[in-house]
Amino acid sequence: MHLLKDIAVDDHSRARVAIHVNPDGSMAVDAAIGFSESSIKLAVQKRARWVVNHVVEARDRYAHVRPKEYVSGEQVLYLGRRYVLKVVPVDKAVVVVRLKGNRLEVQSTSGNPDDIKGRIRAWYRVKGRDYLARRMNTLTQTLPWSKSPPPFRLLEMSSRWGSGSPAGEIILNPHLIKAPRNCIDYVLIHEMAHLRHHDHSPEFWKLIDAHAGDWRKAKYHLDALVEVLISE
Numbered sequence: 001m002h003l004l005k006d007i008a009v010d011d012h013s014r015a016r017v018a019i020h021v022n023p024d025g026s027m028a029v030d031a032a033i034g035f036s037e038s039s040i041k042l043a044v045q046k047r048a049r050w051v052v053n054h055v056v057e058a059r060d061r062y063a064h065v066r067p068k069e070y071v072s073g074e075q076v077l078y079l080g081r082r083y084v085l086k087v088v089p090v091d092k093a094v095v096v097v098r099l100k101g102n103r104l105e106v107q108s109t110s111g112n113p114d115d116i117k118g119r120i121r122a123w124y125r126v127k128g129r130d131y132l133a134r135r136m137n138t139l140t141q142t143l144p145w146s147k148s149p150p151p152f153r154l155l156e157m158s159s160r161w162g163s164g165s166p167a168g169e170i171i172l173n174p175h176l177i178k179a180p181r182n183c184i185d186y187v188l189i190h191e192m193a194h195l196r197h198h199d200h201s202p203e204f205w206k207l208i209d210a211h212a213g214d215w216r217k218a219k220y221h222l223d224a225l226v227e228v229l230i231s232e
């Protein structure tokens, strides 16, 4: 599932070209097999104004996301909630990262931003792996085509929340663990539905409509948060 706005440019037949504008303002074009380079160019040119508008808008929004400094008082997102980062100086070898009330407490011997960043990133991965596995277990029981939770792994991707391999493995963006729970569920159901339908056919959306609740609201929410969620 792509991070942000995508459109499908329908050509005469069932063949399609889809244009995606990534949160950092870069863009990608997906075309069905058999599409010639010139017809892809033509399809993009037809939507030139849309592309330019979205690229400018994405770059503008991305520029306003301040890079983190990894110091106490900054905000950290986890499952859609904001926590206050508290860096706790310690002088022992084994250091701890933990949620305590509304704070994310990160112990560190050096207080070095790179060290703090690395510890938070590792914490997100451990939490993410655990939460996403549990969620897919639960969702499997409500999705009739899913007999058992699919294998998955985490991979940082600049343009996708998730994707599925033909072998049935799901790849998820670890930044997802910062998003609200309903948004995470939508991404998981979306990718699990792709194990049944590999495209975005009407049959695919029928599954989503039937099993992903108020997914439009979740997608809207996720799109609105994307720059904040993928910024470090």
Ligand SMILES: [Zn+2]
Pocket: 001, 002, 190, 194, 200
């Ligand atoms: Zn998809």
